[in-house]
Every structure is written in C-alpha cells, then in structure tokens.
Amino acid sequence: MISIENVTRRNFLKGMFSASAFVLCARMVPRSLRAATMIAPPSIDATAFHPGVYVGIEPDGTVLIVAHRTEMGNGVRTSLPRIVADELDADWSRVTVVQGDGDEKYGSQDTDGSHSVREFFEPLREAGATARLMLVRAAAQQWGVPEAQCMADPVHTVTHKSSNRKLGYGELAALAAKQPVPKKEELKFKSPDQWRYIGKPAPGYDVKDVCSGKPLFGMDVRVDGMLYAAIAHPPVLGGKVKSVDDSATLKVMGVKKTIAIDPFKPPHAFQPLGGVAVIADNTWSAFKGRKQLKIDWDNGGNSSYNSADYKKQLQQTARQPGKAVHAVGDPDSEFAKGGKIIEAEYFAPHLAHASMEPPTAVADVQGDKVTVWSPTQNPVGVREEVAKALGLKKEDVTCHVTFLGGGFGRKSKPDYAVEAAVLSSKTGKPVKVVWSREDDIKFDYFHSVAAMYIKAAVDGSGKPTAWMQRSVFPPISSTFDKDAVYGSAGEMSLGWDVIPFDVPHFRSENGQAVAHVRIGWLRSVANIYHAFAVQSFANELAHAANRDPYDYLLALIGSGRIVEVPQPGSPEVAKRYPYDTARLRHVAELAGTKANWGKKKNGNGYGMGIAVHRSFLTYVATVVEVEVDNQGAFRIPNVYTAVDAGIVANPEMVRSQFEGAAVFGTSIARTGEITATGGAIDQSNFNDYPVARMNDAPVHVDVQIVASSAPPAGVGEPGVPPFVPALCNAIYAATGKRVRELPLSRNGFS
Amino acid sequence: MVQFKVNGQSQSFDGDPEMPLLWYLRDILGLTGTKFGCGMALCGACTVLQNGKAIRSCSKPMNSVGGLEITTIEGVTAKGPHAVQKAWEEVNVPQCGYCQPGQIMQAVSLLSSKPHPSDADIDDEMAGNICRCGTYQRIRAAIKEAAKETA
Numbered sequence: 001m002i003s004i005e006n007v008t009r010r011n012f013l014k015g016m017f018s019a020s021a022f023v024l025c026a027r028m029v030p031r032s033l034r035a036a037t038m039i040a041p042p043s044i045d046a047t048a049f050h051p052g053v054y055v056g057i058e059p060d061g062t063v064l065i066v067a068h069r070t071e072m073g074n075g076v077r078t079s080l081p082r083i084v085a086d087e088l089d090a091d092w093s094r095v096t097v098v099q100g101d102g103d104e105k106y107g108s109q110d111t112d113g114s115h116s117v118r119e120f121f122e123p124l125r126e127a128g129a130t131a132r133l134m135l136v137r138a139a140a141q142q143w144g145v146p147e148a149q150c151m152a153d154p155v156h157t158v159t160h161k162s163s164n165r166k167l168g169y170g171e172l173a174a175l176a177a178k179q180p181v182p183k184k185e186e187l188k189f190k191s192p193d194q195w196r197y198i199g200k201p202a203p204g205y206d207v208k209d210v211c212s213g214k215p216l217f218g219m220d221v222r223v224d225g226m227l228y229a230a231i232a233h234p235p236v237l238g239g240k241v242k243s244v245d246d247s248a249t250l251k252v253m254g255v256k257k258t259i260a261i262d263p264f265k266p267p268h269a270f271q272p273l274g275g276v277a278v279i280a281d282n283t284w285s286a287f288k289g290r291k292q293l294k295i296d297w298d299n300g301g302n303s304s305y306n307s308a309d310y311k312k313q314l315q316q317t318a319r320q321p322g323k324a325v326h327a328v329g330d331p332d333s334e335f336a337k338g339g340k341i342i343e344a345e346y347f348a349p350h351l352a353h354a355s356m357e358p359p360t361a362v363a364d365v366q367g368d369k370v371t372v373w374s375p376t377q378n379p380v381g382v383r384e385e386v387a388k389a390l391g392l393k394k395e396d397v398t399c400h401v402t403f404l405g406g407g408f409g410r411k412s413k414p415d416y417a418v419e420a421a422v423l424s425s426k427t428g429k430p431v432k433v434v435w436s437r438e439d440d441i442k443f444d445y446f447h448s449v450a451a452m453y454i455k456a457a458v459d460g461s462g463k464p465t466a467w468m469q470r471s472v473f474p475p476i477s478s479t480f481d482k483d484a485v486y487g488s489a490g491e492m493s494l495g496w497d498v499i500p501f502d503v504p505h506f507r508s509e510n511g512q513a514v515a516h517v518r519i520g521w522l523r524s525v526a527n528i529y530h531a532f533a534v535q536s537f538a539n540e541l542a543h544a545a546n547r548d549p550y551d552y553l554l555a556l557i558g559s560g561r562i563v564e565v566p567q568p569g570s571p572e573v574a575k576r577y578p579y580d581t582a583r584l585r586h587v588a589e590l591a592g593t594k595a596n597w598g599k600k601k602n603g604n605g606y607g608m609g610i611a612v613h614r615s616f617l618t619y620v621a622t623v624v625e626v627e628v629d630n631q632g633a634f635r636i637p638n639v640y641t642a643v644d645a646g647i648v649a650n651p652e653m654v655r656s657q658f659e660g661a662a663v664f665g666t667s668i669a670r671t672g673e674i675t676a677t678g679g680a681i682d683q684s685n686f687n688d689y690p691v692a693r694m695n696d697a698p699v700h701v702d703v704q705i706v707a708s709s710a711p712p713a714g715v716g717e718p719g720v721p722p723f724v725p726a727l728c729n730a731i732y733a734a735t736g737k738r739v740r741e742l743p744l745s746r747n748g749f750s
Numbered sequence: 751m752v753q754f755k756v757n758g759q760s761q762s763f764d765g766d767p768e769m770p771l772l773w774y775l776r777d778i779l780g781l782t783g784t785k786f787g788c789g790m791a792l793c794g795a796c797t798v799l800q801n802g803k804a805i806r807s808c809s810k811p812m813n814s815v816g817g818l819e820i821t822t823i824e825g826v827t828a829k830g831p832h833a834v835q836k837a838w839e840e841v842n843v844p845q846c847g848y849c850q851p852g853q854i855m856q857a858v859s860l861l862s863s864k865p866h867p868s869d870a871d872i873d874d875e876m877a878g879n880i881c882r883c884g885t886y887q888r889i890r891a892a893i894k895e896a897a898k899e900t901a
Contacts, residue, residue: 073845073883203842210847211835213783213823217848220782228777253766283786284773285766356787356795356848356882405785405848406882437788656845656885663884686792686880694886695873701887 002123002184003027004130007054008177016054016098017064022134022177023056026127053120054100055084055127057135061156061170063090068100069120070111070377071206072355072404072411073660074716075653078205079117080124082197083649087128087190089152090169092197097205102379102399109401110378112412112521114616114714117649121712129187131176138175139167155196192647192709201652206403216403218375221362223430227256229423230286230434233275233443236299236679237268237517244276248292254285258293259426261419267482268518270385272419273443279427283434299679305516307349307449307675307682314451314513315345317472322511323486326497326566329505334457334466342544343455344537347741348529350674351447352683353522354691357405358440363420364430365390370397370421375404377412385414386421397421408664409521413445441689442681445520446674448473452533456503462545463555466505469537471496471530474515485512487526493567495530495615495721500581501538502558516679523664524717527615528724532742535611535725539732549729550588550597550610557585557612576711577617583644583706587621588612590642590704595623602733605629609729611722616714618645619706622662622722624698626730632749634731636666636698641719643703646710654715658703661719666698667691669724671745752816756781757825767813772796774812775822783823783851787880794879797852797859798822804859806878823851826858834858837896845883853879857893866897 007025017023054066065081077097085095100106132152139158140147143165153159159166192199209216234240246258256279263274276293280286335341361374363386370390376382376399383397404411420433435443450473456464475491477484487496487510497508522528542552560582565574588610595608602608605628612621622641628634639662648654671690675682683689728739731749739747751764756779763774770789775781775798784807787795791806798807799821807820826832831839834857844850853876860867860875867875872890881889 071846073847075845203839204844206847207839207842207844208831210844210850211831211838211854212827213851215782217782217785219786219848222780222782282769282773282777284769284777287789288766288768354882356793356846356880357785358787403848404846406846408882434786437790437793652842656842656883656888659887660845660884663886664882667882685790686788687790691880691882692884692886693877693880694889695877697884697886699887 002126004127004181006177006181016066017056018058020174021056021058021064022173023054024127024131026053026123053123053127055131057131057169057173057176059170059173061094061168063088063095063169064098065095066098066100068106068109069116070109070401070404070407072111072377072407074111074116075204075650075656076111076116078202079649079653080120081205082202083121083124084128086195086197087125088132089155089196091156094156099401102383102401104380109380110412112377112409114716114718117712118617118714121647121649125189126184126187129189130182133182133187134176134179135169135172137179138172142167142175198649199647199651202650203652217357217405218360218373218402219357219405221373221402221432223362223364226362226430226432227279227281227427228283228286228432228434229277229279230290230436231261231275231277231419232290232293232295233273233439234263234297237302238300240274240298240300241276242296242298245294249278249289252285252289252292254282255280255289259423261422267480269480270381270413270415270418272415272422277423279423286434287436302516303679305676305679310449311347314449314472315347317511317513318345318451318453318470320511322470322472322509325492325508325510327507331466331468331505331507334505335455337457340458341455342458342541343453344540344740346452346533346536348450348532349742350449350517351522351668351672352441352444352674352689353408353410354441354689355406355408355410358435358437359410359416360432360434361417361420362430362432363417363424365421365424368392368396371400372397372417372421373400373402374417375402375411376414376417377404377407378414381412382414382417385418389418389422390425408523410444413520437686438684441683441685445479445518447522447528448519448526450529452529454533454537456541458541458545462541462547464503464541467499467503468507468509469496469534470509470511471533472511472513473529474513474519476519476521478515478519485514486510489567491526494526495534495613496526497566498563499534500563500579500584500612500614501556517676524615524720527613527721528668531611531613531721532725535613535722536728536740539609539725539729540738548598550592553610553612554585554588557581557588560585577713579614583619584612584614587619587642587644587706590706591621591623591640594642594702594704595625595640597623605734607730607733609726609731609733611726611729613722615718615721618643618713618715618718620718620722622726624723624726624730626727626734628731628734628749634749635696636727637700639698639701641701641703642706643718644706644708645713645715646708647712648705648715649712651705654705655703657715658719659701662701662723663692663697665720665723665727666696669727669742669744670696671743673743673746752812754815754817755819757821757828763812765812767811769812770808771798771810771812771815771820772807775807781822781824785848785852787849794856795849795852797855797879799855799859802859802862804856823855826854832858833896833899834861837892837899840895841888841892843885843888843892845885849879849881853881853889857896860893861896867893
C-alpha cells in the first residue's frame, strides 16, 4: 500500500530542499479507504490518487516536512509532521514545515472528510522509520561498526554506545542519501510507550505567526500590478444577465472597467455562477462600483424556489414510502402486529459555511501559464477547474495553497479561484477576487435542507422492537448531476443507513428531492440532520417509556456487538474499523459520569441532554447542560463530551476540535437557517445569519479522550453531530418543549 | 488630504473619503494583519486601536481618521510580543487564526481599561468578535492569563 522512494536531488524538489538534502517520499498507492465517508465529486480521478509525503534532512540538521494537506484550524501542519518526527527521533524544534503546492505528485489533496491523520498515520510513521534506519546505517558505515550497535539516541543524533561516538542527523544526511531504501520488513517501529510526540499534546506549529498578524491567508496575498474584482452574481442559481448599465459604476473612483462572466453550463459543479465583475485598483472601489451596477436579470427556472413551500414538499415526501437503503429483519410485520407505535417528524434547514475569511483568490495568467494563490481545501481541483475554464492543461496551472481562514467544506469548491483566473485572462493582469460576506452567504454551496420521519413499535417496557426511518434532502450529487434526486450511498452512510441500537427489525429509507440551490458538504455533512433526528427520537422514546434518557440510551445501545454496515468503503475499512457498539457505550458512560448525570434535578429551566453518534469512524457522546429563562433565553454552562477516535496524534488539537464543534453546533442549533424566496437567498450577513458569539457559546466544554490503540479515526467533524440533539434534549428536560424543527430560534428560544 | 498616524508613522490620504480604514490599511499600506470579515462592524475581524481603544476599521471612513493614532496588530507585534499575544500562545488559542488579530486587538483594548476583567466584562467586551472555529473558551482563559502578567 505504501512505497518509499529516495528522491534526493530530484528535479521537481528544486527550491524546496537544498541540493545536498536527503529526501524521502512516502507514497500511497490508490486505495479506497476514503470512500468510507468521503463524498467525492465525480471529477476526481481515483487512479491519480498517489498521496506523497516528503521528508528531507538538510546538512545543517533541519528536518523539512512538506505539508501537502490544507491548514484551516484542523491542526494538520502540526499533527502530521509530528508523526514523522516521532518515528524519525527528530528534535521537533528543528523541524520546518513547508506547505506543498497543488500537485499530483501528492495525489488528491482534498482536505475534507476528517481523514488527514486517519489516512496518513501509517505512511508518515513509515517515512520517519525509514529515514531513521538510513541515518543509522550511514553512521554504521562511517564508523565501520555493525548496524546493530548504532541507534538513534537521544534525539536528532545517531550514537555508537560502546565507543560513545555521536553523529548529528545533518552530518549524516549526505551518506544517508546514498543508502538503499530499506524494505518495510527491515524497519523497526517504536512501540506506543516509546512515542515522543504521538499522543502528547503540542501547541500549533504556526501559533506565533498567527498571533502576529503575518500575511498567511488567501485574503492577504498581494502580487505586483494586481487588480481587484468584486462580482455581481445572479441572485438565483442559473440566472443570466439580460442587460447591464455600468455608467454609474465607471464613475466610481478607482474603478477600471466591468467584465461579463459567462453563466455556467449545467451541471454547475465548480464553475463560476456568472454575472458582472467590477475591476478596480482596490477592494473598496470594486465593492462600491458593484453597488452602482444596474442589472436586469433573467432569473430562470429556480426562481420558483420558496423555502416555506419546499419544506412542505419535503415533509410530504418523507411521509410516503421511499427507496430502501438498508434493512434488518422485517419491520413491517412488526408494525402490523398492532402494538404501541411512536412516530415523529424532524426538519433541519439549509446552512451556510460562513468561514471567517470569505472566498478569495489571486490568479495571474501569463500566456498559457496560470499561477493561482488560493485558500483552498482542494488545490488539485483548483488546477483542474481553472484549466477547464481557460482551455488549458492542468499542468499549465500552478496553485499555491495559503492558510485558510476557516473552510468547513466551502473551500473544497474552487469556483472563486476560477473567477480570478477568468478575469486575469480577460484583463491580462493578476486579479484578486474578493467575495464580500454577502456573497459568501448568498452564493454558498449550501448544507442540505432535510425532512426526516421515524416510526418505532415499542414493547411493554418501552423498548423498540421495530424502527423505520426515512430522510429526504436535495443531495450533494445534484451539484455534479442535474438529474440527481436521491442521497448518495456516501450521504446515507453519514448516520442514516444503520443505527447503533439493539433493535431486531430495522429499515432506513431515502426519498427524492430536487435541488434549487448549489448543495455542498459542510462540516460533518448529512450527519448533522441525521443525528438530530435519530438522537432526538431516542430521547422521545425514553420519555414515552418514562425512563431516564441516559439509562434508556445505554439500554438502547445494548451490549457490545458489531453493527453490520452496508457501505464500509472497502473490506479493509470494515476490518480495520468495525462499528463496535461497546466503544459507543463507553463514551456515553464517560460523558454521563463526568457530567454527574442525574445529580441535579431537571425542570424549572434546568436540564441535561445526551446524544451519541459515530461519524468518520469516531465514537462521540455529548452531554449538554442548559439553563433556560422564562423568556426562552438560554445559556449553556457546560458541555461534557467524550471521544474515542482510536490513536490520536495530538490530543491538544483533538480537544480544540471538539471545543470548536460545540460552538459550531450551537450556531447550527440556535439560529442556523438559510431560506430562499423566489430562488434568492434571504440572508446576507451576520445580522440575519447569526453565529455563536462568546456570550452565547457554551461557557465550558470538557473533552475526554479515550486512550485507545485502535487505528486513528477522524476528529475535525465528529464533534458536531451529537451536539445539536444533545442540546435539544437538554431543552426538553429543562422546559418540556420538544424541538423537532431546527433552529431553536423558530421555537421561541434565543 | 487627511493626516494621521499608523503604528507611530505619519501618513496622509487623499483618495476616496468614503474608503473604510480597513481597506486603506490592507490594500494601500499593505498591512494585511487586519482582516476583512463582514464589512458591517458585525464580526470584529477588522479591529484596530484608535488612540488605544478598539474600533472596527471596516466601518471607519477615511474622512474621519484625521489626527488619529491608529495601531494595528503589526504595530503591537513590532513592540515585541504583547502580554496578550504571549498568553494567546501559552493557551494555544488559535485554530484557523483568521479572527485572532481582531480578537487580540480587542483584548489589548479591554486590558488597557480593565486590567482585571471579570467573566462578565470579558463576555461584554469580546461579544463583538466572532470566531467561527469556536475558540471562545480559550480566548477567555488567555485574557485571564494576560491579566496576571500585566498585574
């Protein structure tokens, strides 16, 4: 699966490493590990997936590690290099992390699906162990002693104990580069108790630069002679310019010209939306000029899209039989037996990503060569889409990856970088496209709106004997296939095809829905609405049975067993990552214990709620404590979350991700709602699309990380899904009011 | 022609009087540490100091900066790491980091007027600064840490 090459003095490394550096590349051959949770756009060529991890040692002892994944707060520029440094026995203070450009030599670099550590843990360890062995062999050769007498000790040094001779890694680099690359069988991996960095908390590699205001982000890129562009996009997806009057725009100080951008050809995929660009010599003039445009739009077919009507359609579809996704036993016979039936409907609206840095990119087209600087989760996608739009080859497009001011999935879609390239091509100058916050909110690839229906037959003790659940949402695949109306297997695998509960008869279904806006993936994707429905319903069953929700949930999970998953991605994933309910139960118990569940009486405005969920192969339980006043205003004093993500590379980053997920979840639950009228998005900025602020975010988020020797799983996204139902369940405990339609602000809570 | 100071240096401007200070700092002076987040003083990413007090530079037109002393994150950094920046590192506050210059400037402003802020003071002062990654808990801890150092 992994091949390691000595790539010292290879041409393509020029500029990154010095001529005398010793450089290894750990390359992964194509595998389907990602398919487990990744909803790959069809444009990605799986056979071109050869992620390469580059590790080099300079003669001065500097260890250079190329980060080919994107940093957006996920901590990959810290966590991944530390895995290499650990097996290499390198001194972390002498490691330099270099950001890799978008390049197929790294393979797909799309940083989403919470798989950076999951997928690169083994290759990175192997790269580190290989380099270490080559350094040891170089030292043994230099001293003329057996290899077995030499070892990397204590750090960044090879030592010959009996003669007390030492050589630093830098001194050994040249000779190490001449060693044949050892086979995997020859490598000695450190045992977990010898790990120096893996599993030990470490602050972010870039924390000092970030706190100094250094120009790290896409928004900060400045190129000589650069022009600035703001684009008036069609208000409705698929809309076109009928006519434009730019006379007032051209009078604005600093405005140079206006340029029409062609509308996309369906499916829209990652193409620009079209519209009219205002080109100016600074951002402000471009924004001001854009306001002066008088455009008459042909809004097209999606102008019939109204959220209120669409909601009714989704709910109607959710009440009708749908397409079976997965079934166990015979739920229909069980329902027909005439016992007690409990049913409920849930609804969750569209969401926008609203990363703090709105989409932006700089492109410089020089003849048939293009250079793009972009905050992107998907640099190879930038190259492919820019090449397609300009009729060039992907090889003609270079993409420099900047830091991302948040991504959450939005910056996997390179439409804004294509806009910059098209405008650079038309002006002959480097162009920076800046989206305003209004552009960002109105022209997002929205998280799907979804309606869910769940029905259970329960026995005398209140335990379900049969469970049927149906979800309906416009699918992500509609972005790539205009006729797509059903959720993909990937979306179904995100918390819907199976449930972790001990129910003998079960069926999951999916109904169809036509998309009228661009649909995309947002941090934890379909898990958000699916976990909201399943975990709210489990709580409803507990109350219907007059049982304590925590005890009931544990009983529902039942004893440890492996849940058969219809879409594991590959047999290897199923084997490496079995869906083990004992691990889910364990995190539930940890969170409940830490929260002192049951100590304080619920009601009179105080409540605790719990939810569990497995996503991105990680098990999470979250307990939310809430205080609600008689006006419905609530605060969240405490969140207790327990996570089993297998081996964790950097617990400090894991903690950050789960603290952040609670805040992200608060935004979703409290006020998260995007709606459309006449096909145009109603919201525009943080005034009408509010997100959690310090004074309404959870005050304290406690994160317990299970010590585990299981293979690493995802951490960036799995904290989000259980938070939302845990909060709604807490609100029920505090007030007796059941929230079946998000957000809470639509239910009298604020 | 407006005259003012940015990070101690005299500057003058005779462009569009409506241009917000944010875009002057970023596009004209090249001081990109001050971030664009919303353009409506809703998120605090653009926070700078005006005579030592936090303001939103996205909503401060250039025709109103005459005679003012503006300090940006670059100005704070140039004087050696500020107690707030040190505390931010100590607590490992940032995730993506985009909002953090604004958060830091707001915290510098808070501590200059209230060296020992209560939780309520911190909430009040920092509620205008959005962090989408959700680092609020650490921001609160870092402000308390910085308060210890400035004591």
